[in-house]
Amino acid sequence: MSESRDAGVSEDRQLIEKLLMGALLEQRRSRRWKIFFRVLLFIWLFAAIGSVAFSMKSAKPQPQExxxxxxxxxxxxxxxxxxxxxxxxxxxxxxxxxxxxxxxxxxxxxxxxxxxxxxxxxxxxxxxxxxxxxxxxxxxxxxxxxxxxxxxxxxxxxxxxxxxxxxxxxxxxxxFGVTEAxxxxxxxxxxxxxxxxxxxxxxxxxxxxxxxxxxxxxxxxxxxxxxxxxxxxxxxxxxxxxxxxxxxxxxxxxxxxxxxxxxxxxxxxxxxxxxxxxxxxxxxxxxxxxxxxxxxxxxxxxxxxxxxxxxxxxxxx
Known part of the structure; x- marks a missing residue:
């Protein structure tokens, strides 16, 4: 009886550990995606600012006529x-x-x-x-x-x-005319x-x-x-x-x-x-x-x- 109870507790512990590990992995994945998108946003902003700065630097002044x-x-x-x-x-x-x-x-x-x-x-x-x-x-x-x-x-x-x-x-x-044809x-x-x-x-x-x-x-x-x-x-x-x-x-x-x-x-x-x-x-x-x-x-x-x-x-x- 005692052995069956210990086996049940062990299975519950393993299930809880699996759930906790899954949640932890999901958390890590979510954190990685957040970091990825933040880096991507930073690169985009950097490129946009650089493009504007370059165009302002290289733009010719508007002619008077x-x-x-x-x-x-x-x-x-x-x-x-x-x-x-x-x-x-x-x-x-x-x-x-x-x-x-x-x-x-x-x-x-x-x-x-x-x-x-x-x-x-x-x-x-x-x-x-x-x-x-x-x-x-x-x-x-x-x-x-x-x-x-x-x-x-x-x-x-x-x-x-x-x-x-x-x-x-x-x-x-x-x-044109096609009457003869x-x-x-x-x-x-x-x-x-x-x-x-x-x-x-x-x-x-x-x-x-x-x-x-x-x-x-x-x-x-x-x-x-x-x-x-x-x-x-x-x-x-x-x-x-x-x-x-x-x-x-x-x-x-x-x-x-x-x-x-x-x-x-x-x-x-x-x-x-x-x-x-x-x-x-x-x-x-x-x-x-x-x-x-x-x-x-x-x-x-x-x-x-x-x-x-x-x-x-x-x-x-």
């Missing part, structure tokens, strides 16, 4: 990065900044919508009237053609590289609409001569608006070359002789030598990554579909 930069990059369209809303927002921000000494509109675009270009053209003229001390300089890099040059002509001065592509002052509307394949087009010329760009029906002539006049009217805007912006700097408004393109060097550009040089050159404020601050409005990705996917699909169906519409090119 600088050159503002607004980019027009890619096709000019309402659903692209080079939309009127995007460009105009950047221009307004530049003109509202008292430290801005001059504005560079850096252009690398083959053209696009005459409507979007017209919005930007008009806004440049409006903003120039609000601050006579700030001039706008268009700087063409690789390409500044069609609607892109439409916009450039609103600037006080236009610069380009010797090899830049400049000009293409014209307008067009493109479609449909007859060979045996496909019948069923179209239900109202209005004699509602299907004026339908590629699956024979060309309507009346509608075709109307479209030519419409595109011609857009071309005339383009020419008037360029003449208003460039004035007597333009040469009297008869090919100037025929839709041809020229190099920057040739464009200078024609009066389409005022000089040859990059954005850095214009900021340093022309404006006199070498420091450049980018005022271009840029969408966040998700918005840009969604916009590009949607725009790409819509553009591909419209081109495939011949519904691209009139563009200044």
């Amino acid at each position: 600088y050159t503002a930069l607004v980019e027009i990059n890619g096709v000019i369209a309402a659903d692209r990065d080079a939309s009127a809303d995007t460009v105009v927002t950047g221009l307004r921000g530049a003109f509202e900044d008292a430290k801005v000494k001059g504005v560079i509109l850096r252009i690398n675009s083959p053209g696009g919508s005459p409507v979007q270009a017209g919005y930007i053209y008009d806004e440049i003229n409006r903003l120039k009237a609000t601050r006579e001390d700030v001039k706008v300089y268009a700087v063409i890099s690789d390409v500044g053609a069609s609607a892109a040059y439409y916009i450039a002509s609103a600037a006080d001065e236009v610069y380009a590289d010797r090899a830049s592509v400049v000009g293409s002052i014209g307008a067009y509307m493109a479609t 449909m007859e060979k394949v045996g496909v019948t087009r069923r179209f239900y609409g109202a209005g004699d010329h509602k299907a004026l760009t339908d590629p699956f029906q024979p060309e309507d001569p009346v509608a075709a002539e109307h479209l030519r006049k419409t595109v011609g009217n857009i071309h005339e608006q383009f020419i008037e805007s360029v003449k208003a912006g460039r004035g007597d700097r333009l040469s009297d070359d008869p090919s100037l408004f025929t839709g041809l393109i020229w190099t920057g060097e040739q464009a200078k002789d024609l009066g389409l550009v005022d000089g040859l040089g990059s954005s850095g050159y214009v900021a340093r030598e022309v404006i006199g404020a070498e420091d450049i601050v980018d005022f271009t409005m840029k969408p966040n990554v998700l918005d840009r990705f969604a916009s590009q996917i949607g725009a790409s699909m819509a553009h591909t579909l419209s081109v495939s169906l011949g519904l691209e519409g009139p563009v200044v090119r």
